[in-house]
Amino acid sequence: MFNKILIANRGEIACRVIKTAKKMGIETVAVYSDADAQALHVQMADEAIHIGPPAANQSYIVIDKIMEAVKKSGAQAVHPGYGFLSENSKFAEALAAAGVAFVGPPVGAIEKMGDKITSKKIAQEAGVSTVPGYMGLIADADEAVKISNEVGYPVMLKASAGGGGKGMRIAWNDEEAREGFQSSKNEAANSFGDDRIFIEKFVTQPRHIEIQVLCDSHGNGIYLGERECSIQRRNQKVVEEAPSPFLDEATRKAMGEQSVALAQAVGYTSAGTVEFIVDGDKNFYFLEMNTRLQVEHPVTELITGVDLVEQMIRVANGEKLTITQDDVKLTGWAIENRLYAEDPYRGFLPSIGRLTRYRPPMEIAAGPLLDNDKWQGDAPSGDMAVRNDTGVYEGGEISMYYDPMIAKLCTWAPTRAEAIERMRVALDSFEVEGIGHNLPFLSAVMDHPIFVEGNMTTAFIEEQYPDGFDGVDLPEADLRRIAAATAACTASARSAGRACRAVWITTNARSALHGMLRCKATRLTWISKRTPRGRPLRSTTVQRCASRAIGRRATSWQK
Numbered sequence: 414m415f416n417k418i419l420i421a422n423r424g425e426i427a428c429r430v431i432k433t434a435k436k437m438g439i440e441t442v443a444v445y446s447d448a449d450a451q452a453l454h455v456q457m458a459d460e461a462i463h464i465g466p467p468a469a470n471q472s473y474i475v476i477d478k479i480m481e482a483v484k485k486s487g488a489q490a491v492h493p494g495y496g497f498l499s500e501n502s503k504f505a506e507a508l509a510a511a512g513v514a515f516v517g518p519p520v521g522a523i524e525k526m527g528d529k530i531t532s533k534k535i536a537q538e539a540g541v542s543t544v545p546g547y548m549g550l551i552a553d554a555d556e557a558v559k560i561s562n563e564v565g566y567p568v569m570l571k572a573s574a575g576g577g578g579k580g581m582r583i584a585w586n587d588e589e590a591r592e593g594f595q596s597s598k599n600e601a602a603n604s605f606g607d608d609r610i611f612i613e614k615f616v617t618q619p620r621h622i623e624i625q626v627l628c629d630s631h632g633n634g635i636y637l638g639e640r641e642c643s644i645q646r647r648n649q650k651v652v653e654e655a656p657s658p659f660l661d662e663a664t665r666k667a668m669g670e671q672s673v674a675l676a677q678a679v680g681y682t683s684a685g686t687v688e689f690i691v692d693g694d695k696n697f698y699f700l701e702m703n704t705r706l707q708v709e710h711p712v713t714e715l716i717t718g719v720d721l722v723e724q725m726i727r728v729a730n731g732e733k734l735t736i737t738q739d740d741v742k743l744t745g746w747a748i749e750n751r752l753y754a755e756d757p758y759r760g761f762l763p764s765i766g767r768l769t770r771y772r773p774p775m776e777i778a779a780g781p782l783l784d785n786d787k788w789q790g791d792a793p794s795g796d797m798a799v800r801n802d803t804g805v806y807e808g809g810e811i812s813m814y815y816d817p818m819i820a821k822l823c824t825w826a827p828t829r830a831e832a833i834e835r836m837r838v839a840l841d842s843f844e845v846e847g848i849g850h851n852l853p854f855l856s857a858v859m860d861h862p863i864f865v866e867g868n869m870t871t872a873f874i875e876e877q878y879p880d881g882f883d884g885v886d887l888p889e890a891d892l893r894r895i896a897a898a899t900a901a902c903t904a905s906a907r908s909a910g911r912a913c914r915a916v917w918i919t920t921n922a923r924s925a926l927h928g929m930l931r932c933k934a935t936r937l938t939w940i941s942k943r944t945p946r947g948r949p950l951r952s953t954t955v956q957r958c959a960s961r962a963i964g965r966r967a968t969s970w971q972k
Contacts, residue, residue: 546613
């Protein structure tokens, strides 16, 4: 086994890899830019090496600088995390030339799956179901219109080298196809340096469901169930869960077997993800393969008990998989909410600044990961799990240079309903101040009937919040419960012999409470005067009802 691993990344994913490496007894090396000198991943690693200025194109994605850090540290392997150089074949080649293991797939697999046109052709040859479309080079907008008519509207125009929703347009007619071709081509050239565009049928009522695969270099390959990723904003995932509330066992098996077949067709090793679009009749079509660890991998770990980072490291070390397909059991339900430094009340504009308050909910270990002794970190055990993968801390800075994701809050429970409820409680108790964030929006999604019923599509946010997000109005019944809790809390504080100002509910309660709840603060906590025993007296009912119902656009009422 390796003695030392360098993590060529930052933020929560670097911290995540460090946790597993330490549990395996492997020393870790962090790299950092000027902006990350005090970052959490730097503090967690056994050693850290400076690689340049804040901008990623001068530090984290400069192959020569990472290679210098590898040489300086004496690391025997490099884990790329996700983003940055994780799917860069030239980086994998440079490591191989230096005799350093890349904790990821072979160069050939990265190259073949990294190009959407090539990957779709390979998928078709491997017997994987693909969306009808045209994979050849498209000369101009006129040809794009002609092909769109042949495929049949609506169509999706996509960048061959794309990712993260860039270079994608939906066209419902000739005019939109013409305009979409040129705008996709321009965006692709600017974002990826590759302006090739292909066209495929746009699946209506689509759900985004992906399969986690794991392969070794000895010909073994398995799939570890699926992840439902349909809650997206501008093609970026916001909420993920595993398993999907939509799939049946037969569809899951078919998708899983096709995913493994595709991985083995390109000689894939390590963890990877095959993404599909699934229509309302459970027909599924290949989208792409991500040749790296996915952001949302924790939900798979929580329901299978498999530490994917550990498996990636072992595969990179040349070990055989010790897990067979028959060993893979999906137990319970897991949900992940991505906490972003984005203000939902201002069109999800990125927010930067100091985290003056950062208090995640307490982590609780439970489920298959605990049963298999694969839980990362120290946490008390319980019946339902709470996990928070993060790379920040109170007092730290949210920089303008990197992705605005602050944390990935996950819950696990025996059933989907319990996992949702546990997530609601976790979101309610998550305290963030100093920056704008999307906690209010996440709470609103967890309470939305369409999500609760499991009937969402990738158009969920667009359809349910067409004019953006501006909080959620409290129903009359919730207002009455808040009023009752207010009175109870006031009476309790008085009975404890402490003076406090009462909040009286009048005939104007509705407008008054809405005014209080819709103030521009970041958290809702009912705090009364301290009781004689010195404990703060809180009303959980007030906190939960108001916070969940209005999507957390509220803050402290102090007595």
